[in-house]
Amino acid sequence: MVGASPNIRDVARRAGVSTATVSRTLAQPDKVREDTRQKVMEAVEALGFVPNDRARVLRRQTSKTVILLVRDISNPFYLDIYKGVEEAAFAAGYKVLMGDARDDDERISHYIDAVRERHADGLILMIGRLPARFLEDPARLPPVVVASEAIQEMDLPTVKVDNVAAAQGAVEYLIASGHHRIIHLAGPVDDYLGTARLEGYRAALEAAGIAYDPGLVLSGDFSLVAGRDLIDGLLVRGAEFSAIFAASDQMAIGAITALRQHGLQVPKDVSVIGFDDTLIASMVDPALTTVHQPRRDIGFAAMQMMIARLNGTMTPPDQIFPTELVVRGSTRARPVDTPSP
Amino acid sequence: MVGASPNIRDVARRAGVSTATVSRTLAQPDKVREDTRQKVMEAVEALGFVPNDRARVLRRQTSKTVILLVRDISNPFYLDIYKGVEEAAFAAGYKVLMGDARDDDERISHYIDAVRERHADGLILMIGRLPARFLEDPARLPPVVVASEAIQEMDLPTVKVDNVAAAQGAVEYLIASGHHRIIHLAGPVDDYLGTARLEGYRAALEAAGIAYDPGLVLSGDFSLVAGRDLIDGLLVRGAEFSAIFAASDQMAIGAITALRQHGLQVPKDVSVIGFDDTLIASMVDPALTTVHQPRRDIGFAAMQMMIARLNGTMTPPDQIFPTELVVRGSTRARPVDTPSP
DNA sequence: CTGAAAGCGCTAACAC
DNA sequence: GTGTTAGCGCTTTCAG
Numbered sequence: 078m079v080g081a082s083p084n085i086r087d088v089a090r091r092a093g094v095s096t097a098t099v100s101r102t103l104a105q106p107d108k109v110r111e112d113t114r115q116k117v118m119e120a121v122e123a124l125g126f127v128p129n130d131r132a133r134v135l136r137r138q139t140s141k142t143v144i145l146l147v148r149d150i151s152n153p154f155y156l157d158i159y160k161g162v163e164e165a166a167f168a169a170g171y172k173v174l175m176g177d178a179r180d181d182d183e184r185i186s187h188y189i190d191a192v193r194e195r196h197a198d199g200l201i202l203m204i205g206r207l208p209a210r211f212l213e214d215p216a217r218l219p220p221v222v223v224a225s226e227a228i229q230e231m232d233l234p235t236v237k238v239d240n241v242a243a244a245q246g247a248v249e250y251l252i253a254s255g256h257h258r259i260i261h262l263a264g265p266v267d268d269y270l271g272t273a274r275l276e277g278y279r280a281a282l283e284a285a286g287i288a289y290d291p292g293l294v295l296s297g298d299f300s301l302v303a304g305r306d307l308i309d310g311l312l313v314r315g316a317e318f319s320a321i322f323a324a325s326d327q328m329a330i331g332a333i334t335a336l337r338q339h340g341l342q343v344p345k346d347v348s349v350i351g352f353d354d355t356l357i358a359s360m361v362d363p364a365l366t367t368v369h370q371p372r373r374d375i376g377f378a379a380m381q382m383m384i385a386r387l388n389g390t391m392t393p394p395d396q397i398f399p400t401e402l403v404v405r406g407s408t409r410a411r412p413v414d415t416p417s418p
Numbered sequence: 419m420v421g422a423s424p425n426i427r428d429v430a431r432r433a434g435v436s437t438a439t440v441s442r443t444l445a446q447p448d449k450v451r452e453d454t455r456q457k458v459m460e461a462v463e464a465l466g467f468v469p470n471d472r473a474r475v476l477r478r479q480t481s482k483t484v485i486l487l488v489r490d491i492s493n494p495f496y497l498d499i500y501k502g503v504e505e506a507a508f509a510a511g512y513k514v515l516m517g518d519a520r521d522d523d524e525r526i527s528h529y530i531d532a533v534r535e536r537h538a539d540g541l542i543l544m545i546g547r548l549p550a551r552f553l554e555d556p557a558r559l560p561p562v563v564v565a566s567e568a569i570q571e572m573d574l575p576t577v578k579v580d581n582v583a584a585a586q587g588a589v590e591y592l593i594a595s596g597h598h599r600i601i602h603l604a605g606p607v608d609d610y611l612g613t614a615r616l617e618g619y620r621a622a623l624e625a626a627g628i629a630y631d632p633g634l635v636l637s638g639d640f641s642l643v644a645g646r647d648l649i650d651g652l653l654v655r656g657a658e659f660s661a662i663f664a665a666s667d668q669m670a671i672g673a674i675t676a677l678r679q680h681g682l683q684v685p686k687d688v689s690v691i692g693f694d695d696t697l698i699a700s701m702v703d704p705a706l707t708t709v710h711q712p713r714r715d716i717g718f719a720a721m722q723m724m725i726a727r728l729n730g731t732m733t734p735p736d737q738i739f740p741t742e743l744v745v746r747g748s749t750r751a752r753p754v755d756t757p758s759p
Numbered sequence: 760c761t762g763a764a765a766g767c768g769c770t771a772a773c774a775c
Numbered sequence: 776g777t778g779t780t781a782g783c784g785c786t787t788t789c790a791g
Contacts, residue, residue, distance in 0.1 A: 084767090095777065096769075097771085097780095098776085098777060100769065100771090101777085104770085108776075109777085110776060127531060127535055130535035130769095131768080131769090132476055132768035132769040133769055134472050135470075135472050135473055135476055135768080135769075135770095135784065136782080137769090140472075151494060156492045172532075175516055190468060193423070195784095196471060214466070216466065301701055334702075334703070356492075356642060360675045425783095425784055427784080435762085438764095442761085442786090450760070470785070471785095472783090472784080472785090473767090473784035475767095476769090477767050478785090479767070
C-alpha cells in the first residue's frame with residue numbers, strides 16, 4: 078500500500094545536501110548551519126523519515142538496549158522490578174525489553190541468543206538456573222547481571238536481598254506467636270531462591286529447638302495455582318498445622334483459597350505469611366502478613382550495575398538490600414491457654 | 419575481557435571457504451557439499467559464532483518480530499493474550515516483544531517509532547488511543563492490528579468481543595436479581611473500552627425502565643487501586659447501592675477491599691460483578707462473578723491477522739469473539755421481602 | 760557447488 | 776560547515 082519508507086539518501090536528495098549532513102543534523106544539530114538544518118528538517122518532516130535503527134546499531138556497534146528475563150511474567154513481583162530497571166535505563170539512554178522464561182531451558186537459551194545476536198547489549202537475569210551449555214562455557218554468555226535470584230554454579234554480579242535471614246525472621250515471628258507445626262510452601266528447591274528460603278525456615282526451627290519435618294515442606298513454582306493445589310493436597314491427606322510460611326505472596330494467597338475451601342479460617346485456624354509484599358497482599362482479606370522487598374531499588378541497582386559493566390568499569394561488587402516483615406491480618410498468636418480438644 | 423565476538427569472516431577464514439559459503443551452510447545446509455558443511459560447522463562451533471541478526475535484518479529487510487503494546491502491564495488480563503499471541507507467532511517463526519504503554523502518549527509514540535525504526539515488522543495494539551500525530555497522518559503508522567480494544571477515530575483491523583452486549587448481560591443479571599441502584603466502575607470514558615461497557619450498562623438500565631443516574635458511574639483506569647479508591651470515596655460520601663458492575667476484575671477486587679473496610683459484606687450487603695475472568699477472580703473470597711473473555715483466542719487471532727497483513731494478503735476482516743457471564747459467589751439476589759429499615 | 764562482489768542504511772574519519 | 780568515502784556484518788545475485 079504505502080511506498081517503502083524513505084531512507085537517509087531520499088532526505089539528502091530532497092534537502093540538496095549529503096547524507097552525512099543529514100546524519101549530523103539529526104545527531105548534533107549545533108554542528109550544522111542554521112539554514113542547512115532548516116532545509117534538512119523540512120525534508121525529514123515532509124518525508125516522514127525515521128532513521129533505521131538497525132543500520133545505526135550495525136555501525137555504532139551498540140544497541141543501547143537491555144533485556145530483562147524473568148521467571149514468570151505473570152507474577153506481579155516483577156512489575157516493580159521492571160519499573161526500577163526502566164528508570165535507571167531511561168536516565169542513561171537505554172531501552173528495556175522484557176522476556177518471559179517460564180522456567181524453560183529453551184526459552185532461556187532463546188533470550189540469551191537474542192543478546193548474542195546483538196538485539197541487546199546486556200541481559201538482566203531473574204531466573205534461578207542456566208542451560209548447561211552456558212554453564213560449561215561461560216564465555217558464551219553476554220554481559221549479565223542477576224537480580225533477586227542467583228545462579229549457584231556461577232559467580233555473576235548480583236543484586237538481591239538476604240533471603241536466608243528474611244525467611245528466618247518470618248518463621249521466627251510465627252514461632253514467637255506460639256506456632257510449632259509450620260508448613261513451608263517453598264520455591265523450586267533446586268535453585269537458589271528455593272533453597273535459601275528453605276534454609277532460613279530450617280534455621281528458625283533449629284534455633285527454637287523444633288525438629289525439622291520434611292513432610293511439612295512443599296515445593297512449588299511461586300504461583301497462585303501451586304499454592305492452592307499444594308495446600309489442598311495436604312488437607313486432603315489430613316495434615317495438621319497452625320501456620321504457613323509461603324515463599325511468595327502468590328502461593329500464600331493460593332494457600333488461603335484452599336484453606337477456605339476446606340472450611341478453615343485465616344488467621345483464626347491458620348496463620349499465613351507471604352513473601353514479596355506485592356500490591357495484592359494489602360488488598361486481600363485478610364490482608365497478608367509478608368516479607369517486604371525493595372523491588373524498585375533492586376531493579377534500579379541491577380540496571381546501574383549493568384551500565385557499569387557495559388562501560389567497562391570493572392565488575393561492580395554484589396549488592397544486598399534489606400527486607401522487612403510487614404505484619405497484617407493473616408497472622409495471629411496461637412492461643413496457648415486453649416487445651417487441644 | 420572476552421575478545422570481540424567472531425563474525426562470518428572469521429568463520430570463513432578458519433574453515434577455508436568464502437563468507438558466502440558460511441552463510442549458505444547456515445541457511446540452506448542442503449545446498450552445500452557434505453564435507454564443506456562439516457568444515458564450516460566445526461569452525462562455527464569452535465569460535466562460538468552467532469550470526470549478527472542486525473546485519474541480517476538490514477539485508478533481508480524484515481525482522482520477523484512483532485511488538486505487543488499493552489495498556490498496563492500490571493493487569494493480568496494481558497498475560498493470556500500474550501500467550502495466545504506468542505503461540506501464533508512461534509508457529510510462523512515470529513518473535514514477540516511486550517511493551518508497557520502506561521496510558522502515556524510519550525511511551526506510545528516511543529513504541530510506534532521502535533517499529534518504524536525497524537526493530538519490528540508490526541505492532542499489536544491493546545490501547546484505547548493514539549497520539550494526535552498518528553491520527554492526523556495514518557501513513558505514519560506501521561502495520562497495526564488492534565486487539566481487545568479499538569481506536570475510535572480510525573478504522574484499523576481489530577479483534578475483540580462485543581463489549582456492549584457483554585456489559586449489558588452482566589447488568590441485566592444484576593437487575594434480574596432484584597438490584598436497582600447499581601454502581602458502574604467504568605474504564606476511562608474517553609476511549610472505546612470505557613464507553614462501550616458504559617453503553618451496555620445504560621442499555622440494560624433502560625430496558626428495565628430504571629432511570630440512569632450519572633452519580634452512580636465512576637471512571638477509573640482498570641486497576642486495583644482505582645477500584646478501591648473510587649468505592650471508598652463513594653462510601654465516605656454516604657452513597658447507597660446494592661450492587662457494583664466493574665469494567666475489570668482488578669477494579670472489582672479493589673472495590674471489595676473498600677467495601678470490607680467500611681464493614682460491608684459481599685455478597686450479603688453488596689453484589690459485585692467483574693470483567694475479564696482472570697485467574698485471581700476464582701481465587702478471591704468470595705469468588706468473583708465476572709464476564710469471561712477468551713483471552714488466548716483473542717491474542718492468537720490478532721497475531722494471525724498481523725501475519726496476514728505482513729504477507730500482503732489483503733486486510734483481513736474484523737473478528738468478534740463471544741463472552742460469557744460466569745456466576746460465582748460475589749453476587750446474590752436482593753431479598754425483596756425484607757422491608758427497608 | 761563455490762567464490763567474487765555489490766549493497767542493505769547509516770556513521771565517522773578525513774578532506775576540502 | 777559540508778562532502779566524500781569506507782565500511783559495520785551479512786545475504787544474494789551472478790559467474791564460473
